Amino acid sequence: MKDLVININNKIEVEWDKKYYKSNIMDVNDKFITINIPMLEGGYLTLSKGDYIEVTYYNSKDIYKFHSKVIGRDIKDNLHEIYIEHPKDVKKVQRRNYVRVFYGHNIKYYILKDKLNSNINLGHGIFEDAIIIDISGGGMKIKTSKELSLGDIIISKLTIDDTELFVKGRVLRSIKDENKQNICGISFIDMDGKTIEKVIQFVFLLMRKQRNAALKEG
Structure with missing residues (x-):
């Protein structure tokens, strides 16, 4: 979807085993998107390279869903970073005003x-x-x-x-x-x-x- 722009610091949710883990966008470059480790009620979702995930992305006007793949992970300055592919099969869920x-x-x-x-x-x-x-x-x-x-x-x-x-x-x-x-x-x-x-x-x-x-x- 051409009108989807991924912005740093925007919130996302990662669906895993019918649960929704909160995360946010840490960085975006031409090769991948960096997110922090998803959390739910104090627990962490330990994603591994090769995992396929469904992501819900929020911006100030709309909600989007897309699929992605984990392509790597790292720890920098004691922060866990997860690298995922750019969105695939993007769908706009619903405009906020409706x-x-x-x-x-x-x-x-x-x-x-x-x-x-x-x-x-x-x-x-x-x-x-x-x-x-x-x-x-x-x-x-x-x-x-x-x-x-x-x-x-x-x-x-x-x-x-x-x-x-x-x-x-x-x-x-x-x-x-x-x-x-x-x-x-x-x-x-x-x-x-x-x-x-x-x-x-x-x-x-x-x-x-x-x-x-x-x-x-x-």
Whole structure:
């Protein structure tokens, strides 16, 4: 795929024995791609030369899957390096703005009073409770008892892989359900590349968990 550019420091996941190990791009040259040793819950994936792997690659807009082959490994400055071939059979999984998955978890948020202030100031807001109904890389739908108006800017605290992530969003729509709760559509705004990448990874993880659960039930 010609539009796939592998960037240093971008995150990847390596699928092995139906498990997904996290790694990142350390270097790219004409001959191979260097990644660090993949990890899962503190454990290492000890890949060897000749192993074939499936890789999920994240950038700030899209998710890609491709196959590759381990062509070598080394240790430099106490860091394990693994060398893999350039992508084969690249497939774009889904554009971030179109993937929306059910979540159903509690979050905290507050309304940003100064809409012209682009900074997320955590010391100037009273947090309210809400439930995320669904989430995508571009936004989310929440349910809250608090009245939110179109155009309101909110700061939400998400928990992703035991890490707190603060994101800014604009209210695009708001309706009441049968229980007089406010159902609000939120579009993420002013997110840097790293934050977008974390949200995309989180959404993709949810998709995978839900798909695996459906397969087990089936």
